[in-house]
Amino acid sequence: MRRGVVIFLVCTVVFLGFAIHNVWTLLSLLVVDGREDAISRAELPAPNSGAISERPQLIPKIIHQTYVNESIPQHWQGPQKSCLDLHPDYEYKLWTDKKAREFIAAEYPWFLETFDGYRYPIQRADAIRYFVLHHFGGIYIDLDDGCNRSLDPLLAYPAWLRRTTPTGISNDAMGSIPRHPFFLKAIDSLPDYNRRWLLPYITVMASTGPLYLSIIWRHYNSANPQGNDRVRILFPDEYNHHPWSFFTHHLGNSWHANDVKLIFWMAHHWILLTIIGFTLGFALLWCLYSTFIRQRQANAQKGKFAYARIPFYRRISQKDIELNDRHEV
Numbered sequence: 001m002r003r004g005v006v007i008f009l010v011c012t013v014v015f016l017g018f019a020i021h022n023v024w025t026l027l028s029l030l031v032v033d034g035r036e037d038a039i040s041r042a043e044l045p046a047p048n049s050g051a052i053s054e055r056p057q058l059i060p061k062i063i064h065q066t067y068v069n070e071s072i073p074q075h076w077q078g079p080q081k082s083c084l085d086l087h088p089d090y091e092y093k094l095w096t097d098k099k100a101r102e103f104i105a106a107e108y109p110w111f112l113e114t115f116d117g118y119r120y121p122i123q124r125a126d127a128i129r130y131f132v133l134h135h136f137g138g139i140y141i142d143l144d145d146g147c148n149r150s151l152d153p154l155l156a157y158p159a160w161l162r163r164t165t166p167t168g169i170s171n172d173a174m175g176s177i178p179r180h181p182f183f184l185k186a187i188d189s190l191p192d193y194n195r196r197w198l199l200p201y202i203t204v205m206a207s208t209g210p211l212y213l214s215i216i217w218r219h220y221n222s223a224n225p226q227g228n229d230r231v232r233i234l235f236p237d238e239y240n241h242h243p244w245s246f247f248t249h250h251l252g253n254s255w256h257a258n259d260v261k262l263i264f265w266m267a268h269h270w271i272l273l274t275i276i277g278f279t280l281g282f283a284l285l286w287c288l289y290s291t292f293i294r295q296r297q298a299n300a301q302k303g304k305f306a307y308a309r310i311p312f313y314r315r316i317s318q319k320d321i322e323l324n325d326r327h328e329v
């Protein structure tokens, strides 16, 4: 092989290796489904089962929710009430912006600068839920999630998260004992992931939101392949849509904007976008390659070489060049 081709191939391999290494955790989210940590429906008592659960209740009976202030909008009062009504014996904590900041300032002062520095309020709403679960333990529920049955059976697991489709986990409903190592890692890693991306949606997802938590979950699991500190996973059937599910999902997120529509559009058209990506990539490579060929030809015409030494390209003899020259005249 020609030296140029070898250099080209080595560069491509190094570049691809570097790119894959960087997105490895993201790629692994596509294939890892958390099934081995699933909270199986068979181990959960039916919603109105008379069977007394013998499992110890580890998670404290606290429900955490977040909102800007105490005036919950009308469309979320229904879901909120459904959770309160089903859990009269639970403590209820609504984390308003003011209370959240006071809590961080008092209990986690090292995080206050990052917390105040977040550009989007939803990043603070994301972050505060990891801190209160780490500090108090309990169950966090998004305001757009209502309760369909008592959450008591979920108190038996030291920590649980909710699986989303097509990939990863969500942060809209999750439970934990105080100071669980997973939520310790989730709060400890927040400053490292506080980066800005091109689109606000990606910035929020990757710095504090579900994508952030999914990546932390992957790293946490790789570091704890076995052991009883594993985080259990609630699958979609146990989350909503069924009589035995724990939650009901209401109106969508309050902070979705145009870039979210763009992302959803991209997700729907991923085949088209992949083809466009590959076409552009190959077009770029081809441009570089043909520039390279033209340079060789130019050199050949200057008489530097008897014929151009171009990989994968026919050899141009001195005679061809002379013929071409004659046509041009």
Ligand SMILES: *[C@@H]1O[C@H](CO)[C@@H](O)[C@H](O)[C@H]1NC(C)=O
Pocket (backbone or CB within 6 Å): 068, 069, 070, 071
């Ligand atoms: C609470 O926040 C909402 C949304 O920002 C706002 O419209 C409302 O006026 C606030 N209510 C109070 C009592 O501050």
